[in-house]
Amino acid sequence: MKIKSLIVLTLCMAMLCLAGCSMKAPEKVSTDDSPLKVIASFYPMADFADKIGGDNIAVQCLVSLGMEAHDWEPTTADIALLEEADLFIINGAGMEPWATDLLQTLSNKNLVVVNTSEGLDLLENDESHDGHDHGDQDPHVWLNPLYAKQQMSMIMEALKELDATNSKTYQDNYEKWANKCEELDQNYRETLSPLNHKDILVSHQAFGYLCNAYGLNQIAIEGLSPEGEPNPARMAEIIDFMNKHQTKVIFYEENTSSKVAEAIARDTGAKTMVLNPLESLSQEQLDAGEDYFSIMTANLKGLQEALSD
Amino acid sequence: MTLMSLFQYDFMRRAFIVAIALGIVVPCIGVIVVLKRLSMIGDALAHTSLAGVAGGLLVNINPVLGAGITCIGAAFTIEWIRKKLPQYAEMSTAIVLSAGVGLAGVLSGFIQNATSFNAFLFGSIVAISNAELIAVVAIALLVLILFFLMYQELFYIALDERSATLSGVPINTVNFIFTLLTAVTVAIAARTVGALIVSSMMVLPVACSLQIAKSYRQTVWFSVLFGLSFTLIGLTISFYAALRPGGAIVLTGVCCLLLVFNLKKMVCR
Known part of the structure; x- marks a missing residue:
């Protein structure tokens, strides 16, 4: 008798747990006024997101200040941040090798992930330098201002989709900073070519x-x-x-x-x-x-x- | 590459000066250290000095100074434990080594900027700054002078402290000076050329020398000869074979020791 009641008890508890888990992910209420929660993998992504999103979004950067971005590994606190987030911006091209595994373990079904290097013409990685290996591609795309502009455009598209009411603001911000990117590119060209x-x-x-x-x-x-x-x-x-x-x-x-x-x-x-x-x-x-x-x-x-x- | 290209570069010339200085001085200290059954003292002190580097960065004093202070502290702690446990002298180095590594691990956790810590952790004989070059040469001269002034006293103490006392050697003073010299040498050399070279140069030349020397005097001279040839040969090989110099110097010493073992066997037959 005792064993049977134990089994029943365990089953009940398991059901409760399951119910709890499924209730944890409610339908997102998009009408709230709180800013979009945006997580960026490392500094340039955070900077670009901040520039495009302005006050409409709250950006947090995973790789904290002064840390070496290549050797970084997520902590449980970072995973908790992502569970709460609306948008996750990564550079891709092998810069965040930890992201693939991490995203599979998340239960946040509403999280939108943007790979900002998608569609860019990526360079082969010549050699694995100084101990850290990025994989087959060179991830440092943001150091070309025109590529940075493309990355900003990817971020803008994602923000527009998530928050249609402010899409005009995102478009305006993007255009302002895209011009700056072109200016920067022009500067580099004029300064370096002679x-x-x-x-x-x-x-x-x-x-x-x-x-x-x-x-x-x-x-x-x-x-x-x-x-x-x-x-x-x-x-x-x-x-x-x-x-x-x-x-x-x-x-x-x-x-x-x-x-x-x-x-x-x-x-x-x-x-x-x-x-x-x-x-x-x-x-x-x-x-x-x-x-x-x-x-x-x-x-x-x-x-x-x-x-x- | 010709032979001359070895000396064509400033960094190689510096490396050879440091190699000569340490190749002579570290084995001198090594002879006494080995006879006192404290072979691991170089390793223990070098690792403890990491705690000094971390502490120095935390309280904002020069990390090399911090390393020197902790090294001296650790060396005297080793002496103190050695006197408490005279039969187990080597245990004192193990205790201080683990204490130092533990302390370094805890302290480095508080350092915000990890890269600055790394910059002080490792040294290389092929990347010697002006200040380091002066420090190494100065400490080498100081050690050499004091070593030959206390030549007899050190020998007595290394072999048997009790009979040294009976023959009127001021063992406390001599031990104090020697401990201080060891600590300062390790602190500076480990930061400059890396802990690997220092700890191996204390033991490997002495081990070779003990195989063939017939007296204390010979042991000292052969140790210096072996030490000098290890650093010079190792450095030269590392240049021509594109190897890391620290490892090349140590492996030269190990190969030589094996060679000496075998030659001795053949001669004795």
């Missing part, structure tokens, strides 16, 4: 799309990450290359000062400068009002200095 040197030395091979768009050539210094020990033959090779091509600048990422880059700089008399791949910004940079456009403009200044005679 310069004689075309080779840039970078610590992180993130500038494929940028180089492709403006006829530059990136040479990645492997092992320039501060974690690993470099091998001297490779360092000698880089020094020879720099002397031969009269390269004056070694670009490294924000936050990653490297003893090896400095050693090479000492040998060649070159300078080390920052070329920001915009994967994440620090709190100080945000407080100073930096955004995609200001950093891209700063990058252009650095490139101009490095490549002019």
Whole structure:
């Protein structure tokens, strides 16, 4: 008798649980005034979403400030955020390898996912650089301003569909920032095309799309990450290359000062400068009002200095 | 690549200066350390200094200074535990090693900017800054001078502290100076060239030397000779074979030790 009642009890509880679960996902009430909850995977996506959505949406960025976007893994708190969200914006092209698995585990059936690199002409990944492997494609599309414009357009379309009442605002915002992207592209073109040197030395091979768009050539210094020990033959090779091509600048990422880059700089008399791949910004940079456009403009200044005679 | 291209680069010239300095000095300390049954002290101190780097970044003092302070603290803790447990001297290094790694793990959790921590964690003999070059050469000279001034005293202490006391050696003073020297050498060398080179250079040359030396004097001289050749050969091989220098230097030492074992067997036959 006891066993039977236990079984019945268990069954009842299981049913209750199931009922609870299915009730947890109610039909979305679209008439509420609260802003759309938008989650962006990392900084440029958050910045673009913020620019297009304005006050109508509340953007949260998963990869927090100052973190390395490539090594990031979601925590349970991030998953909870996504369960509550309306829209999830990713870059795609292998930048968020964790997203596929994560999305399958979510029970949020109303979540719309936008892959902003969809439809872009993606570059092959030359080599898996500095330990982290992106897969077959180079994900750093946002560093080409015209690709960034396309990504903004994808975000705008998604927002329009989710929130038709404000679609005019999204369209206006998009047009304003799309113009800025074109302006930026124009600036890059005009500044870089007359310069004689075309080779840039970078610590992180993130500038494929940028180089492709403006006829530059990136040479990645492997092992320039501060974690690993470099091998001297490779360092000698880089020094020879720099002397031969009269390269004056070694670009490294924000936050990653490297003893090896400095050693090479000492040998060649070159300078080390920052070329920001915009994967994440620090709190100080945000407080100073930096955004995609200001950093891209700063990058252009650095490139101009490095490549002019 | 010709032989001269080895010295054509500034970073290789620096690497060779550091290799010569550490190749001479670390085995000197190593002889005493091995005879005192504290072979792992290099590893223990190098890992403990990570806690100093993390602590230094947290309270905003120079991380290398933080590493030096914790290294000295750890070295004296090892001495203190060693005196408490004289039969199990090697246990003291294991205790301090685990305490240091634990502390470093906890402290590094509080550091916001992980990249700055990483930059201080690892050093490489082929990426030596001006300040590091001066520090290494200065510490090497200091250690050499003090080592040869206390040559006899150190020998007595390393072999048998009790009879050293009886023969009138001021063992507390000598132990104090030696512990300090060890700590400072490891702190600077580990930050500069990496913990791997330091801890292996303390033991491998001495191990080779002990196979062939017939006296204390010979042990010291052979250790220095072996240490110097390991760093120089390892560095040269790493340049021509495109290997990581730290690993190349250590493996040169290990191969040489195996060679010495076999040669000794053949000669003894």
